[in-house]
Each structure stands twice: as structure tokens, then as C-alpha cells.
Amino acid sequence: MIQTVVKRDGRTVGFNEDKIMAAIRKAMLHTEAGEDTFLIRQITDRISFHGREQMTVEEIQDMVELELMNSPRKEVAKLYIAYRDKRSIARKAKTRDMFLEIIEIKSNDITRENANMNADTPAGMMMKFASETTKPFVDDYLLTPEVKEAVRQHYLHIHDKDYYPTKSLTCVQHPLDRILQNGFNAGHGESRPAKRIETASMLCCISLETAQNEMHGGQAIPAFDFYLAPFVRSSFIEELKALESVNGESYAHLYDTPFDDYLFREPGDLKGEARIMQHAVNRTVSRVHQSMEAFIHNMNTIHSRGGNQVVFSSINYGTDTSAEGRCVIRELLLSTDRGVGNDVTAIFPIQIWKKKRGVSYLPEDRNYDLYCLACKVSARRFFPNFLNLDATYNLHEAWRADDPQRFRYEVATMGCRTRVFENRFGDKTSIGRGNLSFSTLNLVRMAIECMHLPGEQERIESFFRKLDEILELTALQLHDRFEFQKTALAKQFPLLMSVLWEKSEQLKPGDTIERVINQGTLGIGFIGLAEALVALTGKHHGEDEKSQALGLRIVTRMRDRVTEFCDRYTHNYSVLATPAEGLAGRFTRHDRKTFGILPGITDRDYYTNSNHVPVYFKCSAHHKAKIEAPYHELTRGGHIFYVEIDGDATHNPEAIMTAVDLMDRYNMGYVSVNHNRNRCLDCGYENAASQLNECPRCGSMSIDRLQRITGYLVGTTDRWNSAKLAELNDRVTHEQTFHTEHC
Numbered sequence: 001m002i003q004t005v006v007k008r009d010g011r012t013v014g015f016n017e018d019k020i021m022a023a024i025r026k027a028m029l030h031t032e033a034g035e036d037t038f039l040i041r042q043i044t045d046r047i048s049f050h051g052r053e054q055m056t057v058e059e060i061q062d063m064v065e066l067e068l069m070n071s072p073r074k075e076v077a078k079l080y081i082a083y084r085d086k087r088s089i090a091r092k093a094k095t096r097d098m099f100l101e102i103i104e105i106k107s108n109d110i111t112r113e114n115a116n117m118n119a120d121t122p123a124g125m126m127m128k129f130a131s132e133t134t135k136p137f138v139d140d141y142l143l144t145p146e147v148k149e150a151v152r153q154h155y156l157h158i159h160d161k162d163y164y165p166t167k168s169l170t171c172v173q174h175p176l177d178r179i180l181q182n183g184f185n186a187g188h189g190e191s192r193p194a195k196r197i198e199t200a201s202m203l204c205c206i207s208l209e210t211a212q213n214e215m216h217g218g219q220a221i222p223a224f225d226f227y228l229a230p231f232v233r234s235s236f237i238e239e240l241k242a243l244e245s246v247n248g249e250s251y252a253h254l255y256d257t258p259f260d261d262y263l264f265r266e267p268g269d270l271k272g273e274a275r276i277m278q279h280a281v282n283r284t285v286s287r288v289h290q291s292m293e294a295f296i297h298n299m300n301t302i303h304s305r306g307g308n309q310v311v312f313s314s315i316n317y318g319t320d321t322s323a324e325g326r327c328v329i330r331e332l333l334l335s336t337d338r339g340v341g342n343d344v345t346a347i348f349p350i351q352i353w354k355k356k357r358g359v360s361y362l363p364e365d366r367n368y369d370l371y372c373l374a375c376k377v378s379a380r381r382f383f384p385n386f387l388n389l390d391a392t393y394n395l396h397e398a399w400r401a402d403d404p405q406r407f408r409y410e411v412a413t414m415g416c417r418t419r420v421f422e423n424r425f426g427d428k429t430s431i432g433r434g435n436l437s438f439s440t441l442n443l444v445r446m447a448i449e450c451m452h453l454p455g456e457q458e459r460i461e462s463f464f465r466k467l468d469e470i471l472e473l474t475a476l477q478l479h480d481r482f483e484f485q486k487t488a489l490a491k492q493f494p495l496l497m498s499v500l501w502e503k504s505e506q507l508k509p510g511d512t513i514e515r516v517i518n519q520g521t522l523g524i525g526f527i528g529l530a531e532a533l534v535a536l537t538g539k540h541h542g543e544d545e546k547s548q549a550l551g552l553r554i555v556t557r558m559r560d561r562v563t564e565f566c567d568r569y570t571h572n573y574s575v576l577a578t579p580a581e582g583l584a585g586r587f588t589r590h591d592r593k594t595f596g597i598l599p600g601i602t603d604r605d606y607y608t609n610s611n612h613v614p615v616y617f618k619c620s621a622h623h624k625a626k627i628e629a630p631y632h633e634l635t636r637g638g639h640i641f642y643v644e645i646d647g648d649a650t651h652n653p654e655a656i657m658t659a660v661d662l663m664d665r666y667n668m669g670y671v672s673v674n675h676n677r678n679r680c681l682d683c684g685y686e687n688a689a690s691q692l693n694e695c696p697r698c699g700s701m702s703i704d705r706l707q708r709i710t711g712y713l714v715g716t717t718d719r720w721n722s723a724k725l726a727e728l729n730d731r732v733t734h735e736q737t738f739h740t741e742h743c
Contacts (some may be wrong), residue, residue: 002051005060005724011145012054020044020064027066027080028073036073043067073454131162138164141181142484147477150368154267154590156477157440157583159525163216163482167488170217171518172434172500173412173420176227180205184499196238197284200231201291205298208313208349211500212304212494215434218312219415221349223407224431225320225328232324234264237288239280251276259323262288288327297346298338312712313349316387316412318374319359321366323518329370333384344684345677345706347713351384352413352670355660358401375653375660378673380688382706382713385640385672386664387413394421396428413670416579416712417638418523424572426519432502437481438523438637439474439580442587443554444607445534446470448595459536460550464557471524471558475573478522482571486514522571523637524562525578527587528607529554529616532602542613544626555611555634574637577610584609586725605726611635612642615727621662621734629666641671642708648688649675658736675730677706 002015021044028035047063061084068077102131109232138161139148150156160170178184180194180203194200204227208219221227232673240251254277264285267275304311317329332351340346351375354360374384388394396409401407411421412430420433446466450459490497491509498504499569503516530540533547548562555575580587584606608614611631613624621643630637643659643711645652656673662672677685680695681702692703706713707728 002047002053002055005055006054006056008057008140010485014243015048017048020047020060023080024064024068024076027068027076028551030079031073032076033073033075033521035522039071039073043071053608058170063403070077070382074086076484091576105330114342128139131136138162141479144480146473147480148564150470150473153445154587155169155442155445156474157442158477158481159438159440160216164484166216167485167492168214168216168413169485169496169517170435170437171215171219171414171418172209172211172496173220173222173414173430173432174211174500175432175502176204176221176224178499180227180231182499185496186678194231195234197228197235197291200228200295201295201337202298204228204295205302207495207500208299208311209302209304212311212313212496214496215737217435218314218415218418220314220316220412221556222412223320223410224315224332225317225325226317226407228328229320229322229324232284232288232327236262236280236284237655239283239492240276243276243280247276254280259493261323262327277597280656285327287333289335292328292332293338295332296335296349297340301347310348314352314414315349316352316410318354318367318370318384319356319389319407319410321359326367326370329367330373333370333377336381339381339686342371343677343686345381345686345713346397348352350415350712353384353386354389354412355386355664356389356410357664360682361660361664362448363605373655375656378656379649379651379653382672382674382677382708385658385670386663387665388669388671389412389663391632391667391669393636393667411640411669417577417640417670419574419636419669420521422574422636423519424566426502427480427500432500433506434501435523435637436517436520436577437478438525438576440525440527440576440583441467441470441474442528442591442607443467443526443532443645444528444535444601445591445719447532448591448598449600451535451598454535463532463536464554467554467557468561471565473505474524474560475522475569477522478573479569482517486512486517488513512708518571520572521574523563523574523576524558525576525637526555526558526610527578527580527583529611531601534658540600540608540614540617541611542617542619542624548627551611552630552634559634575635576610576637577631577635577639579638579640580607580609581724584727587664589721604730606723610639615644615688616730618732620735621659621736625666626670629668632669633667641668642670642674643736644674644731644733645736647676647690649673650688655736672708675710679704712724 003010005015007011021040023041024043025035032650038546043064046067051060058720065081067076068080142164143151147156151158169276180200183191183193191203191206194203194381204221211219226254237255241253244251250351254273257277261279264282265278267278270278300314301309302311303309313637314472317332320326320329327507336346359365362368378384394411399409407432408429410417413419418435420430420435423433436534447463449466450462451461453459490507491510496504497507497513501516502519507513507516527552529567530542533540533551536546537544537550539547541551558575562575565573588602588605588607591599597600597603612627613619613627628641641663645655649655659671659673662668675688676688677686678689678692680698680700681704683695683698683701685695685697686706694701695703
């Protein structure tokens with residue numbers, strides 16, 4: 001006798017014979033003979049008593065078909081079968097329509113979910129087909145009913161849900177020294193250790209590209225300058241050896257000559273060994289420059305993930321004060337400033353200057369000249385962004401200025417903003433670690449549901465109850481995903497779980513990754529703090545001190561609960577200031593459908609990312625910094641502060657320096673500056689004019705703006721979804737008081 005039924009979404013429910021009777025009755029009513037209650041009862045009883053204790057919906061429907069075909073009412077069986085087929089087609093219609101939109105390369109929220117992905121190419125289409133058909137499988141078989149319902153109701157979003165079944169992790173900071181010194185095996189041939197700067201540069205690319213195919217997030221190098229510095233010296237020695245073979249003399253005594261800097265100079269009247277030395281230096285600098293050019297070019301052309309997008313890459317640098325490290329930094333910046341191809345701004349890697357007092361920020365610092373160069377390049381090419389190693393929460397007690405390995409104790413960031421540093425299960429470091437997975441809370445929906453309550457205090461208390469409930473569910477969901485991820489075998493990630501992930505060298509190919517991945521983080525993100533505050537208080541945090549106090553209270557509550565989850569589940573949970581792209585519009589669209597247009601809340605096409613002041617709110621850069629800065633310490637899973645400046649920043653590096661000064665003054669962790677940059681989509685010509693309608697180089701009218709979407713650049717806004725385009729059009733500039741020092 002049937003007791004329970006397994007539904008199509010995987011849920012198990014109690015058997016209800018009334019549903020069988022209703023389905024048969026509906027088919028009978030569409031025939032001339034009409035309803036036969038005795039036959040309906042007879043068929044239902046036979047199915048109920050002869051079925052197994054647990055059956056699927058499809059199995060029960062098969063029994064109904066068989067009973068009807070064996071009954072005198074075969075015409076009912078035909079109608080029942082036709083109705084069943086029609087329902088099946090209806091269930092598939094959504095998938096069909098979605099596939100057709102991908103095939104027809106329509107610009108919509110599905111095909112423009114990730115602006116870094118070209119979903120119009122064959123490989124991009126395949127990725128979207130796979131992505132959109134995998135998500136329902138996750139819903140039906142990998143999520144608990146409670147989590148699935150929270151996702152359906154748009155309280156919660158699970159990022160990279162399409163990659164969930166692969167057990168892949170999000171991102172990692174590459175310990176590149178292991179690869180450069182030892183080589184690696186990525187599953188398709190081996191790479192020898194690097195000996196010269198060109199090889200080292202290429203291995204950087206290969207490491208990033210290979211790992212990108214093993215993960216669903218971004219790739220980063222935490223100390224690009226430190227890692228590549230030794231190969232500047234080895235290339236210099238190689239140049240001396242080349243001169244030895246030409247001149248028939250030994251220059252071995254010059255191999256370890258100390259340098260203050262590697263600078264290209266014409267030999268002029270130099271004689272003897274001084275001339276030999278300068279020639280070798282000049283050749284070395286030229287090779288380093290070409291290697292940096294090649295690195296940037298490769299990171300903008302080497303495709304990953306089946307060929308649909310370039311590697312989502314980041315590099316951190318700025319604190320190596322050795323002559324060799326400074327050479328790497330200088331030539332990287334000069335190559336970035338020059339651009340790729342026809343003077344085009346490089347989209348990747350995201351470059352991040354590590355700002356450190358006593359090293360790379362103040363006029364008396366060893367790398368201050370390079371900091372000035374970094375600001376000039378950023379004023380033209382958007383990168384580098386700036387990471388504050390002096391922020392109180394970014395300090396490491398083991399960092400020492402005289403330690404040649406001090407980069408191990410420097411925080412590094414990646415992608416849009418991801419930060420990994422604190423660690424309950426190993427060394428406090430960014431290296432060899434990353435985020436495992438993350439999910440985002442819709443603060444706005446929770447706040448809207450409390451708007452009907454009469455008193456503000458009652459609304460706030462109700463909101464916090466909802467917040468606690470969704471936080472509990474999110475922590476459990478991330479724990480469940482971790483439990484699934486940890487069952488993966490090391491051999492599924494040939495590079496990641498043999499060289500890159502911390503302690504992965506302890507694993508054998510057939511071992512699970514369980515004992516090493518807990519050093520990663522599980523991120524709990526949030527979106528729409530500004531709109532949630534409007535729902536609760538009538539104003540957002542940028543315009544009202546009381547709202548700001550509540551905003552800090554909300555995110556502090558998240559931080560405190562996350563600390564509890566760390567203890568309860570024994571994971572590295574963190575709070576993330578979510579860089580929402582497709583999600584910013586998706587949450588808004590569904591909430592508007594449910595609650596209507598609410599002024600200041602759902603009346604735009606997007607929610608404000610994380611804790612940011614709304615992009616349309618006109619204020620000074622100082623005011624924006626003062627409001628957003630306190631959230632950085634609370635969001636240790638990642639955060640960023642943006643400044644929008646008007647006009648041509650190319651000759652205004654002081655604007656960049658002002659933003660970095662704000663970061664230093666207000667204890668912020670990460671900052672970038674947005675400015676105007678026009679790009680011709682036909683020939684790649686760029687300039688910073690306030691308006692450019694026709695390309696002065698080729699005459700094309702296809703002009704676009706080069707801009708950041710969440711933290712990375714996109715070559716064309718054609719790949720932006722409608723919500724982010726609406727946000728871009730709403731962005732206002734922030735007035736600044738410029739830095740008094742001039743580079």
C-alpha cells in the first residue's frame with residue numbers, strides 16, 4: 001500500500017489519493033460519457049493497495065495510465081495521456097525559451113549575468129546551457145527544503161550554484177614561489193623550474209590559467225614582485241655570461257654585485273667593467289619589460305573554462321624594496337601604462353598596490369617613487385587599486401621590515417574584493433588559501449516585510465529576528481556545501497591540490513581534500529543595506545546619522561553571529577561586502593513584483609551593493625569615506641571603497657593619491673578610483689574626453705565607456721546586464737580635496 005510519494009523536486013510527502021481521483025475525473029469530464037464515480041473509486045483503490053510503500057509521481061501516473069487502458073473507458077486514457085504530455089511540455093517550456101534566448105544571443109539577464117563572460121561565442125553558449133540546466137539539479141537534490149524555499153523567496157542567493165555539483169572551490173592566492181622553484185605537473189605534462197624572467201612570467205600565466213579551470217572563482221598572486229625578483233638577478237647573470245662568451249673574459253666576480261636599482265642608461269663614456277655592467281643592466285631591464293608586456297598580453301588573451309572568458313586574475317605588489325623587486329614593479333607599471341595592442345587598457349590582471357607606511361607610501365619611503373608611478377598609471381588605466389596594509393585589521397604581529405620573507409605576513413586581496421587572512425586552522429596568511437564558497441542575504445526583503453509595523457523600534461526588532469533566522473539558515477547551507485566539497489578527491493584538482501592550496505602537498509591523488517580545505521573561508525554576504533535602512537527608518541546611512549548607527553548595528557550583528565558560527569561548525573566563516581552583479585537586479589525585480597514600487601527602496605532597477613552609499617547620492621569623497629570606512633573592519637571576507645571623479649584623470653594622479661590618503665585616514669582596507677575613459681570598439685582608440693562620439697583615429701561611431709562593474713573592468717558595456725547599466729547611468733562624482741604632494 002502506498003504511504004509516501006517522492007515529488008519531482010525530490011521532496012517526500014504523504015500519499016493523497018484525492019489527487020489521483022481529481023486527475024481521472026478531469027479527464028472524464030472532457031469526454032461524451034462524462035464522469036464515472038464508481039470507476040474512479042475502483043481505479044484509485046487498486047493503485048493505492050497494489051502500489052509500493054513509497055513511489056514517485058511518475059510511477060503513480062504510469063499506473064493510472066495502465067488502469068485506464070485496461071478499463072472500458074479507453075478514451076479517458078487517451079485524454080489523460082495527452083494531458084500528461086501537455087504538462088510535461090509546459091514544464092520544459094521555460095528551459096526551451098531560455099535555450100532559445102541563448103541561441104539567438106539575446107542580451108538579457110541570463111546571457112549578461114557575468115560581464116567578464118562572452119556568452120555569444122559557441123563556448124560561451126555551452127557554458128550557459130550547462131549552467132542553467134545544472135541549477136535545477138542543485139535545487140532538487142543538493143539543497144534542503146528550507147534552503148530551497150529561502151532561495152525561492154529571494155531571502156538568500158547561493159553564488160556559483162551551477163558549480164555546486166563539481167565540488168570546486170571559489171578562489172586561491174597562488175604560492176608562486178613553489179611553482180617557479182620546483183616546476184609543476186598540471187595533469188598534461190610537466191613544467192621545469194624557471195631560470196630566467198621570461199620563463200617565470202610565462203609560468204605565472206600558466207599557473208593562473210590552469211587553476212582557473214579547476215575552480216569557479218578568481219585567481220591571484222599575493223606577492224608578484226617578491227616572487228619574480230630572483231629571476232631579474234638570474235637574467236642579469238645570464239647577460240654577463242653572454243658577454244663572457246663574446247669577450248673571452250670571466251665576469252663571475254660581478255654576478256653578485258649589489259644594486260640600488262636597475263635603471264636603463266646609455267653607456268656613453270663608460271669604460272671597462274662599468275660599461276659591461278651597464279650593458280647587462282640595460283639588457284636585463286629590456287627583458288623584464290618584455291616579460292611584463294607578455295604577462296599582461298597573455299592574461300588578456302588566454303582563455304579558460306572552455307574558451308569563453310579570460311582568466312579572472314589579480315596580482316598584488318608594491319612592498320619589495322630590493323633592486324630586483326623594484327625593477328619588476330617599475331616595468332610592470334610602465335607596461336600597463338603603455339596598454340596592449342593599439343594603446344588599449346588591459347582588463348586583466350586586476351592590479352593591487354600594497355600600501356605600507358615605511359615602505360611604499362610616504363615621501364621618505366624606499367618605494368615612494370614607484371607609488372607615485374602607480375598613481376599616474378591608475379589615473380590613466382584604472383589599475384592599480386590600493387590595499388592598505390596599515391589598516392589595524394590587516395596588521396600581522398610577525399611582520400618585520402628586515403625580513404626577506406615578510407610578504408608571507410602581508411594580507412593580499414583578489415578579484416572584486418575577496419580577502420582571506422585570519423585562520424583558525426593554520427597560519428594567519430593569504431598565501432595558499434582562498435574562499436570555498438559564499439552566499440548572500442537580501443537585507444531589503446527582510447526590511448520591507450517589517451514596514452507594516454507601526455513603531456520604528458518594533459520594525460527594527462522584527463528585522464533582527466528575521467536576520468538571525470536567515471543567518472542561521474545560511475550558515476547551515478554553507479556548512480552543508482562544505483560537507484559536500486570535502487568529499488572531492490585531490491586528483492580532481494591536479495594543480496590546486498598538489499601545489500597551490502596550503503598543505504595540499506600532504507595529499508595523495510586518491511585522498512579526499514577534507515583535511516586541507518578548512519583553511520579556506522565560507523563567506524556570508526549581504527546586499528542592499530542602504531535600501532533596507534530606508535525601509536526601516538526612512539533614510540539611508542549616507543544621509544542620516546541615526547540610519548548609519550543602525551547600519552553599523554546590523555553588520556556588527558552579522559559579524560557577531562558569524563563568530564558564533566565559526567565556533568559551532570568549526571569553519572572560517574567571514575562577512576563579505578558582496579560584489580553583486582546579476583544579483584543586484586534579480587533581488588530588486590522579484591521584490592518589486594511582490595511589494596510594488598516603494599520610493600527609495602524598489603523604485604530603481606538595482607539594489608545598492610553591500611554597505612555602499614547609493615551611487616546616486618551626491619556627497620564628497622570625505623563624507624563617503626567616513627560613512628563606509630567602519631564597515632571594512634566588520635567585513636573581513638572582503639570590501640572595497642570607490643571614488644568617482646569627473647573628467648580627465650590622466651594628468652591628475654593627485655586625485656588617486658587623495659583616495660589613498662582617505663584610506664589611510666579612515667582605516668579602510670581597499671580602495672579604487674573610477675574616472676572617465678572612452679574606447680572605440682572598432683580600433684581600440686582611447687581617450688578621457690568628457691564626450692566622444694566619433695573616433696578621431698578611424699572615424700567609427702561605435703564608442704563605449706570603459707568602466708568597472710563591481711571591481712573589475714569590462715571592455716564594453718554591451719556585456720552589462722540591465723540593472724548594472726542603470727546603476728552606471730546613476731553614478732555621480734565625488735568632490736575631493738586634492739593631495740598637496742605632486743609626483
